[in-house]
Amino acid sequence: MYRILLVDDESDIRSVFRDKLEVSGFDVEEAESAEKALAKLHKFDPDLVITDVRMDGITGLELLARIRESMSNVDVIVMTGHDAMSSAVEAMKLGAFDYLVKPVGLEQLRIVVDRCMEERKLAREEDGQKKKEQILETDKRTIVGRDPRMIEIFKMVGILARNRATVLIRGETGTGKEMVARAVHDHSLHAEEPFIAVNCTALADNLLESELFGHVRGAFTGAVTGKKGYFELAGKGTIFLDEIGDTSPEFQSKLLRVLQEREFYPVGGEQPRTTEARVVAATHQHMEELVSEGGFREDLYFRLRVVEIQVPSLRERRGDISLLAEHLLARVRTEIGSSVDKISKEAMACLQQHEWPGNVRELENALIRAAMVARGKIVVPEHLALEVWEKRSSGSHSTEKVLMDRDDMSLDSVMKSQVDKVMKYTDGNKTKTAKLLGISRSKLAQYLEEFGL
Secondary structure (H helix, E strand, C coil): CCEEEEECCCHHHHHHHHHHHHHCCCEEEEECCHHHHHHHHHHHCCCEEEEECCCCCCCHHHHHHHHHHHCCCCEEEEEECCCCHHHHHHHHHCCCCEEEECCCCHHHHHHHHHHHHHHHHHHHHHHHHHHHHHHHHHHHCCCCCCCHHHHHHHHHHHHHCCCCCCEEEECCCCCCHHHHHHHHHHCCCCCCCCEEEEECCCCCHHHHHHHHHCECCCCCCCCCCCECCHHHHCCCCEEEEECHHHCCHHHHHHHHHHHHHCEECCECCCCCEECCCEEEEEECCCHHHHHHCCCCCHHHHHHHCCEEEECCCHHHHHHHHHHHHHHHHHHHHHHHCCCCCEECHHHHHHHHHCCCCCHHHHHHHHHHHHHHHCCCCEECHHHHCCHHHHHHHHCCCHHHCCCCCCHHHCHHHHHHHHHHHHHHHCCCCHHHHHHHHCCCHHHHHHHHHHHCC
16 A cells, blocks of 8 residues: 655645545545654655645755655655746756646546556566566576585685786686676676676687777778777776687787787777776687697786686586576576476486586576476476487487496596597597597597597
């Protein structure tokens, strides 16, 4: 029930308005002066105050001003028996919901009050939706894990919050490197500044330089105006350079200058510009090998890895899978409007036993699919469409029942299976296979010979 506080020094007006509003279903309280209204405000906690302007002592406009200062969520309708433009203008400037000239008809009052309450209802719904979206956005940025390696990452994020050190984040594709970068930014002293993520493999060199460093007018065909780059737009925020290992030597030399001198040249520009942005870079590649093979500048590598964070693969922290699955499912069901809210024991066993070459990203995609196809409230194995369940349900090979056979539980057997799987996935490309497995080519050659693949 909406609460309305009536403020008027004429008791007859208060009585008539009170009767009308109570019949309409409102909880109404009266005050014969602004002073008494102020005394009742916090105790009664009204949604709306309807006040006369001219009263002895504090005026209705002064009351309005005090309400806006201390209770900004309370709406105020101002009434006056004097049709003066100055008071109307002042009332609206102070934030009144409406301004009415006496005599105010009961039907006119009801219409204005109903409109006020409808707008309050819509505002609350909109505010609730914004809060829901904020919670969901915060939830998207929440890194979940109890594994000791994840705890070390959380601790490092806390340490980095106190400084501006450059960070290199390493890990397989899909492990959540960007989430770690966002956590570093969100917990920093400049969390309100922009976080700008750039996928270095998605842009050609000239476009990458233009995006990061900006360009001046006429720098190239189509540059009819100048443009600020991300390093300038980021302010004191964070530039996240994903897949930094795939950049060209030319770009690397320009990025090195930014890290060394904190300045850069826009494309086509002759005057340097400065930046205060923190650089966080990420890669799934073996940077030491790239450096030794001449594919990445050694001096830039050391500039980037002032602090290094290694994000473990999902199969390296299997103890987190159930925790992650429940967390992701809760988020997924909210995003797609699914009623699914539980994972069966059998489905969870499949999740635990899957190899997850795509890591957390693959787990999230599996749960999105499950939430979309499930008809009830529980995710069961067939909803996941995972290889471990398909092998079990087909029954074609009893030894393929996931990790149930003693031989299949040996480390060599698991490693052989994974190397074989990735080799087939890359059509025998050893370089790609080594990258996906997170090992060197020489180590891969050793495994291929050892396993007879």
